[in-house]
Amino acid sequence: MKAKLTLLLVSIVASVAVLAGCGNDNSGGAGQEFRMNLGAEPPTLDPALMQDQVSSTVMSGLFEGLTRMENGEAVNAMAEDIAVSEDGLKYTVKIRQDAKWSNGDAVTAHDFEYSWKRTLDPNLNPPAPYAYQLYYIKGAEEYNTNAGGTVDQVGVKATDDLTLEIELKNPTPYFKSLLSFYTYYPVNKAVVSANPAWAAEADTYVSNGPFKLSSWAHSDSIDLVPFEDYYDRDSIKLEKVHFVMISDASTESNMYETDELDWSGKPTGSIPVEQLAQLIQDKNPELVSQPQASTYYYNFNNSKKPFNNAKVRKALSMAIDRQAIVDKVSKGNEVPAFAFVPPGIHGVTKDFRDEITTEYFTENADEAKKLLAEGLAEEGMTAMPEFELSYNEGGVHQPVAEAIADMWNKNLGITVKTQTVEWKVFLQNRTSLAYDVARAGWGADYNDPMTYIDMWITGGGNNDTGFSNAEYDALVKEAYSTQDQQARVDAMAKAEQILIGDNMAIMPIFYSSVNTLVKPHVKNVGIDYKGDIDYTRAYIEK
Amino acid sequence: MFRYVLRKLVNILLSLFVLATATFFLMKAIPGDPFMQEKNVPAAVRENLIKYYGFDKPLWHQYLIYLKNLLNLDLGMSMRQQYQSVVDIITRSFKYSLQLGVVAIIVSVVVGVAIGLIAALYNRKLIDRLIMLAATVGIAVPNFVLATLGQYYFANKLRWFHVAGLHGPMDYVLPTLALSVLPIAFIARLTRSTMIEVLAADYIRTAKAKGLGSLTILIRHALRNGLLPVVSYVGPMTANIITGSVVVESIFGIAGLGKFFTDSVSNRDYTLIMGITLFYAAILMASRFITDIAYAIIDPRIKISKKGG
Numbered sequence: 001m002k003a004k005l006t007l008l009l010v011s012i013v014a015s016v017a018v019l020a021g022c023g024n025d026n027s028g029g030a031g032q033e034f035r036m037n038l039g040a041e042p043p044t045l046d047p048a049l050m051q052d053q054v055s056s057t058v059m060s061g062l063f064e065g066l067t068r069m070e071n072g073e074a075v076n077a078m079a080e081d082i083a084v085s086e087d088g089l090k091y092t093v094k095i096r097q098d099a100k101w102s103n104g105d106a107v108t109a110h111d112f113e114y115s116w117k118r119t120l121d122p123n124l125n126p127p128a129p130y131a132y133q134l135y136y137i138k139g140a141e142e143y144n145t146n147a148g149g150t151v152d153q154v155g156v157k158a159t160d161d162l163t164l165e166i167e168l169k170n171p172t173p174y175f176k177s178l179l180s181f182y183t184y185y186p187v188n189k190a191v192v193s194a195n196p197a198w199a200a201e202a203d204t205y206v207s208n209g210p211f212k213l214s215s216w217a218h219s220d221s222i223d224l225v226p227f228e229d230y231y232d233r234d235s236i237k238l239e240k241v242h243f244v245m246i247s248d249a250s251t252e253s254n255m256y257e258t259d260e261l262d263w264s265g266k267p268t269g270s271i272p273v274e275q276l277a278q279l280i281q282d283k284n285p286e287l288v289s290q291p292q293a294s295t296y297y298y299n300f301n302n303s304k305k306p307f308n309n310a311k312v313r314k315a316l317s318m319a320i321d322r323q324a325i326v327d328k329v330s331k332g333n334e335v336p337a338f339a340f341v342p343p344g345i346h347g348v349t350k351d352f353r354d355e356i357t358t359e360y361f362t363e364n365a366d367e368a369k370k371l372l373a374e375g376l377a378e379e380g381m382t383a384m385p386e387f388e389l390s391y392n393e394g395g396v397h398q399p400v401a402e403a404i405a406d407m408w409n410k411n412l413g414i415t416v417k418t419q420t421v422e423w424k425v426f427l428q429n430r431t432s433l434a435y436d437v438a439r440a441g442w443g444a445d446y447n448d449p450m451t452y453i454d455m456w457i458t459g460g461g462n463n464d465t466g467f468s469n470a471e472y473d474a475l476v477k478e479a480y481s482t483q484d485q486q487a488r489v490d491a492m493a494k495a496e497q498i499l500i501g502d503n504m505a506i507m508p509i510f511y512s513s514v515n516t517l518v519k520p521h522v523k524n525v526g527i528d529y530k531g532d533i534d535y536t537r538a539y540i541e542k
Numbered sequence: 543m544f545r546y547v548l549r550k551l552v553n554i555l556l557s558l559f560v561l562a563t564a565t566f567f568l569m570k571a572i573p574g575d576p577f578m579q580e581k582n583v584p585a586a587v588r589e590n591l592i593k594y595y596g597f598d599k600p601l602w603h604q605y606l607i608y609l610k611n612l613l614n615l616d617l618g619m620s621m622r623q624q625y626q627s628v629v630d631i632i633t634r635s636f637k638y639s640l641q642l643g644v645v646a647i648i649v650s651v652v653v654g655v656a657i658g659l660i661a662a663l664y665n666r667k668l669i670d671r672l673i674m675l676a677a678t679v680g681i682a683v684p685n686f687v688l689a690t691l692g693q694y695y696f697a698n699k700l701r702w703f704h705v706a707g708l709h710g711p712m713d714y715v716l717p718t719l720a721l722s723v724l725p726i727a728f729i730a731r732l733t734r735s736t737m738i739e740v741l742a743a744d745y746i747r748t749a750k751a752k753g754l755g756s757l758t759i760l761i762r763h764a765l766r767n768g769l770l771p772v773v774s775y776v777g778p779m780t781a782n783i784i785t786g787s788v789v790v791e792s793i794f795g796i797a798g799l800g801k802f803f804t805d806s807v808s809n810r811d812y813t814l815i816m817g818i819t820l821f822y823a824a825i826l827m828a829s830r831f832i833t834d835i836a837y838a839i840i841d842p843r844i845k846i847s848k849k850g851g
Contacts (some may be wrong), residue, residue, distance in 0.1 A: 044624035051579075060753070127590035145586030192610065200625035218626070218634055219797035220707075246706055246795040248688065253697040254705040256735045424574025424810055431582065461582045 012536070032239040032540050034522065035262045036533075037269035039254050041219045041245050046121040046199035047185035051130045052441070056182050057268050059508075061211040061241055061536055065186070066093055066164075066179040069528060072447070074176040076185065078107060078208065082179075088171030088483040089138075093164040100229040101188045102205075102212040109158035111186040116156050118192070119183060120144040125196060133183035136175060138167040154258050171340050172485035174346075174448045181446065189474040210236045210536045237539035253503055256517055262540075265516035266292075267531050273396060276515055277331040286517050289333045292531040293344035294443040294512040296453070297337070298389075298404075301435055302505055303466030306384065311375030313504040314431075318361060319368035319411040320404050326510050329403045330396040333515060337508035340500055341452045341492075344529035345444060352449050353429070360501035365411040372412055384414040391418070391439035392426040400509070401439065430464045440464075440506070444530045449492045450479065456499055467505035472498045550834065558820060562612065565819045566605055569812060576621040576810045588649060595621065608816065616767035617820075622806075628817035632799065636821075638708055639786030639798035646718045646783050650725035651776060655769070657726070657741045658733025662768075665738055673730065680727030689720035689793040706795030717794045725779055729772055739766040770841055777833030781826040 044054040047063060050056060056432040066079040076082065088362045099107035119128045120143050135141040137156055142149025155167030168175065178184060188206045191198050198204045202216040210232070211224035224241040226233065244261070246252050249270040256264040265271045271279070279287045300307040300316070307313060322336030335343070338359035347355040376384060389405055391397040398420060405416040416437075421429065429435050442462075454460065454476050458468040472495050479491040499505050514531040521542045526534035544630040577583060577591050592598050596607065611618060617628035693716060697705040740746065741764055749759045760850055786800030799818070808812040 009826075041623065043622055046624060049624045051583075122590045126594045127587065129577060129591065131587055131588060132584045134614075141586075144590075145584070146590075147586070197625040216798070218623075218631075220795075244706070244795065245797070247792045247801065248795070251693065251793055251795055258698055258701060258705055260705055364561055423808060424578055425572070427578040427580070428573040431578070461584045464582075490663050 013072065014025055021088060023370045032237055032261075032542065033242060034238050034525075034535055034538055035242040035244070035260070036206045036535070037246050037255070037261060037264065038222070038243045039245065039252075039268045039270065039297050042222075044199060045181055045205070045213070045216075047115065047187055048124060048128045049126070049130075049199075050182050054268050056338040057422075057533060058222055058224075058243060059182055059185070060209075060532065062207040063182065063185040064209040064211060065181065065184045066095075066404055067176055069177065069534070071526075072529060074180055077180070078112075079179070082176065088173070089168045091166040091168070091175065093166065095162045095164065095233060097162065098231045099208065100209050100231075101191075101225075102143045102227050102229075103188065103191065104229070105188060105206075106161075107186060108161045108189075109164040110161065111189050113156050113158045113520045114189040115185065115187040116140075117151055117154055122146050122153070128183075129132065130183050133178075136170070136172050136178065138169045147358060165446070166420050170480050173483055173488070174450075176448050178446055209242060211238075214240075221245065230450050234274045235537055237537070238535070241535060242388075250440055256519075259519075261422060262519045262522045262531075263516060263525070266514045267527075267533050271515060271517060273331070275510050279517070280331065280333060280515075284517075286520065287515065288518050288527075289513055290527060291335065291529075292443070292512045292514045293341045293342045293447075293529045294441060294531065295337055295340055296334070296400075296439075296441050296509045296512055297340070298507040298509065299430065299435070299438045299440045299465045300504070300506060301437070301466060302451060302468075303433055304436065306376055306379045306381055307436060309375040309379050311371045311378065312384075313375075313507070314361065315368040315372035315375060315412065316408065317504050317507040318364050318371070320472040320509075321363060322509060325400060325403055329399050329511065332396070333513040336514070337510050338500075340496055340506070340508055342444075342511040345449050345452070346447050347449070347489050352489065352492075355489065356496070360497060361504070369412060372414075384412070386417060387413045388417045388419050389437045390421050390426065390429065390435050392423045395422055397439055397447050404509075433466055435466065437507075441512075447529060449489065449496075453495050453499075455481070456495075456505065465505055467499070467503065469498055469503065498522070545624075550831055554824075554831065557827060558823055561823050562609070562816065563605070564822055565816060566608060567601070569815050570601060570604075570806075573808075574810050576812065578810075591741050592625070596793050612820075617817040620811055620814050622809045622811040622814065628813050631802070631814065632821050633818055635786070635797055635799045635802065636784075638796055639791070639800060640784050642708065642714060642717055642721070642796065643780075643784030643786070644797065647713050647719040647723075647776070647780055649718055650722040650729060650779075650783075651772070653722070654726040654729025655772065658730035659737060659765075661730065661734040662737035662741065670734075674734070677727040677730045680723045681731075683723070685720045685787065686793065687722060688723055688790045689790050692719055693793060706793075708794070708796045713794075717796060718792045721783060721794075725783075728775065732771045732775060733768060736771050737764065740764045740768045743767075761800045766840060770837070773836055773840060774833060777829045777836075778826065781822075781829040785822050785825055 037059060038054050043052060043057050044055055045058060045062070046051055047059065050059065062120045064077045066077060066082065078095060078099050079093045081094040082149055083092045084090070095107060095109050100111050101107055107458050116134055116137070118124060119131050120134055122139050122144055131144045134288070137154060139149050139153040139155050141147065143151055143154050157165045159165055172178070181215040186208060191206045195204060198206065202213045205213045207213065210227060210230045212227045213222070214225040214268070215223045222243040226236045226239065230236065246255065249272045251262055252261065252269050253272055253275060300313045304421040326334040326336055338361060339357070341352055343351055343353045345352045372384065375384065389401050392402045401418045405418050408414055408416050430438050442452060455462040456467055457463065457476050458474045475491045475495040479488045482488060498507065514527050516527070518525065521540050523539050525538045528534065575597065620626045620628055620631055623631060657673050661670040664670045693705060696716060697703045703716055704835060705734060706715055746759060746764055749763055786798040788800040788804055791798045791800035801816050802814060806818055
């Protein structure tokens with residue numbers, strides 16, 4: 001009996017195991033299909049509520065603004081013609097006649113006016129976090145912030161179905177590229193005003209871009225298929241874009257290796273840190289690496305002793321070895337930074353970094369030691385007190401912080417406590433100046449040095465260092481007041497000299513880069529200066 | 543029986559209320575809010591958001607509003623996933639976790655009891671020793687190691703399975719493996735030790751002496767008692783497994799409930815934190831409740847009604 005029973009039990013166990021034995025083939029994407037990882041569920045696919053790269057990666061296929069970016073230049077998209085007044089304040093836009101919504105409606109100037117005013121509505125449910133991207137428009141800020149402005153005072157008006165008139169607050173040389181940004185997308189007035197939750201599911205979704213939303217399995221996957229009535233349909237070769245939402249980097253890497261993905265890494269996915277270092281070392285042909293207009297730096301708490309002293313801040317900044325950090329610690333093709341505005345940002349005719357000095361300071365441990373002593377003496381201190389270097393979880397933050405703390409210890413003889421802080425607590429501490437030195441990073445919002453400069457004005461919403469300098473504030477104002485690009489760049493370069501060269505209000509560490517793994521059969525996927533992906537004109541060649 | 547059930551139910555509701563209250567205040571006590579991110583939104587925009595979500599009201603007021611909505615079974619809208627209600631998010635993702643969980647539980651119980659029985663029947667023989675060794679290893683190895691290794695060898699190297707997703711029956715194999723190894727090992731050990739005890743008991747000898755078939759003895763008399771500890775383990779385990787594992791779901795890219803336990807907190811998605819906590823608690827309590835009832839039915843020694851006692 002014992003034997004019979006054992007046989008029975010063994011066969012139960014075996015049958016469960018047999019289930020596992022059946023083969024399974026992972027066939028690659030069929031035909032013109034492009035597959036990439038979003039890393040997470042997009043929080044929204046409504047242009048008014050967007051503020052993150054996951055959403056914008058999906059939306060760049062679904063929507064199109066008045067312009068779109070092509071090789072770094074803004075070209076007309078929904079607009080057929082954009083006329084700018086001499087003072088640079090008035091834009092008259094003709095909408096193309098063959099522009100259609102995915103439900104068949106024509107895209108009109110009214111849709112743009114409605115969309116932008118909806119985003120600015122302080123009582124939108126819920127209010128739009130990125131509404132300030134529209135503050136270039138006259139009256140926009142006053143309306144959005146309840147500062148006495150009304151919706152009728154907002155400088156955007158559809159004078160007929162195909163004409164949109166825009167009035168700006170200041171001359172803004174990069175406004176045409178801003179028009180390609182997602183906050184400036186139109187929405188279908190009839191659809192959106194009838195159903196506020198229109199963007200929550202695929203079947204109520206209406207868009208105007210090269211692709212339409214064919215399915216949205218929340219937290220699982222999103223599929224896009226070409227929109228047949230898109231005006232430039234002939235340029236669209238892909239038959240399907242498939243997004244998965246995998247949060248684990250090694251899972252993504254396994255999927256790429258087994259041909260379940262055509263693209264891995266930035267902007268929305270990730271390559272495991274150790275694996276990336278190996279790929280770079282092996283010069284893997286599928287690894288594509290390019291600079292990203294993004295700066296990795298440390299905030300000094302300018303309001304706290306002894307970090308209120310410029311000499312102390314300079315000493316700390318000069319006492320580290322940036323090349324060693326990018327070569328041995330972060331290991332992702334980063335470039336050491338000795339200024340704040342990263343390469344890839346336009347100056348007058350060339351790259352801003354090529355026109356202005358690239359180094360506001362040099363690394364020098366001996367000089368640093370001297371400066372530290374002087375600075376401490378000025379503050380009436382004899383030795384550098386032990387302080388905290390805080391950073392959030394993830395990425396290379398911890399190893400970089402430990403390396404820097406070590407360099408400070410070795411070169412300046414000071415003791416630094418490194419501390420990992422949970423993300424939101426970290427942000428709260430940074431905003432309320434409850435830190436000594438804290439990690440930070442800044443990526444461009446638009447291609448102009450201003451996106452890195454105006455954040456440091458006194459009391460600026462993103463100035464979480466306590467830095468305040470009247471001359472700096474005046475230079476920013478000066479750059480805002482003119483549309484003469486040379487004068488603007490000069491003012492911003494002077495401002496940067498004050499920020500880094502004179503004050504070292506923050507400590508630049510490195511400029512980031514975009515590292516991606518791309519299957520050889522994927523052609524014509526673009527990565528722009530800030531690391532955003534453009535897959536709309538991609539195709540598969542096997 | 544009725545009074546027993548009623549008392550248990552009242553206890554469950556009270557516990558849920560206490561839990562909701564504690565979670566609400568603890569969650570609000572941690573620094574940060576849903577709108578904070580690397581790039582700060584302007585103060586005025588922030589104000590609009592704070593007003594919209596009612597965070598400008600005193601905490602007790604916010605709490606009363608939450609309780610009122612809760613009584614109407616309204617868990618609110620997610621603050622992270624725009625235009626997605628907490629109920630929708632939970633229902634949608636629970637579907638995945640439940641499907642995977644049920645498979646994992648069935649596999650755990652069937653395989654666990656089976657190998658536990660084999661070990662008991664071959665007590666102190668080689669088979670028994672091997673099984674117990676394997677079970678010890680199974681308890682010691684964390685599931686993320688199993689998941690990562692399983693994915694690397696069986697999906698990436700051998701290509702037997704998809705790396706991630708839960709779209710076909712085959713996709714269940716690796717996550718099920720990762721989820722059920724620990725419970726299998728645990729159940730096998732429990733089954734073995736109680737069965738060894740039970741098989742040596744007097745009433746089994748009596749049954750044998752009465753000439754009953756050995757299979758009948760094993761199933762009707764021995765197993766019924768031998769499974770009691772397993773039942774009390776399976777209750778809470780069920781609650782844990784069907785609400786999803788953060789680790790297994792993120793490694794296998796399953797759109798289940800698991801990741802929301804951590805994500806909702808790191809996003810400070812207050813409504814989702816509350817919803818998911820209450821949901822988990824309700825499932826846990828329900829499973830304990832069912833375990834208690836099941837125990838009473840299986841174990842003749844437990845008397846439910848006072849009259850009978």
